[in-house]
Each structure stands twice: as C-alpha cells, then as structure tokens.
Amino acid sequence: MxxxxxxxxxxxxxxxxxxxxxxxxxxxxxxxxxxxxxxxxxxxxxxxxxxxxxxxxxxxxxxxxxxxxxxxxxxxxxxxxxxxxxRVGFRREEATKTRADGSTYTVQRSVRVSRKTGKDI
Incomplete structure (x- = not known):
C-alpha cells in the first residue's frame, strides 16, 4: 500500500x-x-x-x-x-486554450502567490 x-x-x-x-x-x-x-x-x-x-x-x-x-x-x-x-498561497485564475480545430475553451489554472507581498511567484 x-x-x-x-x-x-x-x-x-x-x-x-x-x-x-x-x-x-x-x-x-x-x-x-x-x-x-x-x-x-x-x-x-x-x-x-x-x-x-x-x-x-x-x-x-x-x-x-x-x-x-x-x-x-x-x-x-x-x-x-x-x-x-x-509562505506560499495559491490563486485560481481563468485562461483560454485553443483546440486543434481552432475552437477555444476556458480552463482554471492554479498560480503560486507570495503570502507576504501578494505577487505571483
């Protein structure tokens, strides 16, 4: 196990x-x-x-x-x-991706964020 x-x-x-x-x-x-x-x-x-x-x-x-x-x-x-x-935090943000046939769709991405400054790492 x-x-x-x-x-x-x-x-x-x-x-x-x-x-x-x-x-x-x-x-x-x-x-x-x-x-x-x-x-x-x-x-x-x-x-x-x-x-x-x-x-x-x-x-x-x-x-x-x-x-x-x-x-x-x-x-x-x-x-x-x-x-x-x-310390490290996470923020979810939306991104658009393109398929092979040319159509687009949205996805959720997880981004690491500094807890002290709030900026992306």
Missing part, C-alpha cells in the same frame, strides 16, 4: 532558506524534490560524506570519499521572496 502524498509548495529551481536544523539560516537552490519522502535536496545544504566504491567499467567513477547533499525535510525550509522568506 502506498501512502498518499501531499502537494508541495516548493518546486525544483526555487531558492529556499533553511529554518531549522544544523544548517539553519543557509540559503540555496532546490536541486530536486522527493515527493514520496516529503524531502528536498538543496544546493550547499546538509552536506554529507559518502564512501564510493571504485568502478572500472566504461569510465565509471574513481571512487573514494565524495561530499554530496543529503535530503532535508520540506518543513525545515521556506521559500525566499525578495529579501525575506514567505
């Missing part, structure tokens, strides 16, 4: 600030989002050392001790908006 995952307010490419943990106060860009684990990987945050085995097939890795970013829980980061951090 798989657990149902919740929609995230943080997306790949966003700049976030760590608000809890050993790297509190650090800012970085989101490299990837792990939806099932509710975690994000942030550039330059939560760096750990991994021991990698030497693989000689087809120009594989050279092995040794490699420093890389580990995932951090999404509740420990906040989105950076301007100079400070902000």
């Amino acid at each position: 798989t657990k149902r995952s919740k929609a995230f307010n943080i997306k790949k490419g966003d700049t976030v600030k760590v608000i809890a943990g050993k790297d509190k106060g650090a800012e970085g860009k989101v490299i990837s989002v792990l939806i099932d684990d509710q975690r994000v990987i942030v550039e330059g945050v939560n760096r750990v050392k991994k021991h990698e085995k030497v693989v000689n097939q087809g120009g594989g890795n050279t092995g040794g001790i490699v420093t890389t970013e580990a995932p951090i829980h999404v509740s420990n980061v906040m989105l950076v908006d301007g100079e400070g951090v902000t």
Whole structure:
C-alpha cells in the first residue's frame, strides 16, 4: 500500500532558506524534490560524506570519499521572496486554450502567490 502524498509548495529551481536544523539560516537552490519522502535536496545544504566504491567499467567513477547533499525535510525550509522568506498561497485564475480545430475553451489554472507581498511567484 502506498501512502498518499501531499502537494508541495516548493518546486525544483526555487531558492529556499533553511529554518531549522544544523544548517539553519543557509540559503540555496532546490536541486530536486522527493515527493514520496516529503524531502528536498538543496544546493550547499546538509552536506554529507559518502564512501564510493571504485568502478572500472566504461569510465565509471574513481571512487573514494565524495561530499554530496543529503535530503532535508520540506518543513525545515521556506521559500525566499525578495529579501525575506514567505509562505506560499495559491490563486485560481481563468485562461483560454485553443483546440486543434481552432475552437477555444476556458480552463482554471492554479498560480503560486507570495503570502507576504501578494505577487505571483
């Protein structure tokens, strides 16, 4: 049985600030989002050392001790908006789309909005 995952307010490419943990106060860009684990990987945050085995097939890795970013829980980061951090809200807006035959129709789109400034993210 798989657990149902919740929609995230943080997306790949966003700049976030760590608000809890050993790297509190650090800012970085989101490299990837792990939806099932509710975690994000942030550039330059939560760096750990991994021991990698030497693989000689087809120009594989050279092995040794490699420093890389580990995932951090999404509740420990906040989105950076301007100079400070902000919570994320959503606004529904209408848009018109065109079908292949040339007819148009309206759809509802969800847009991320800064709770602090009210501007689109």
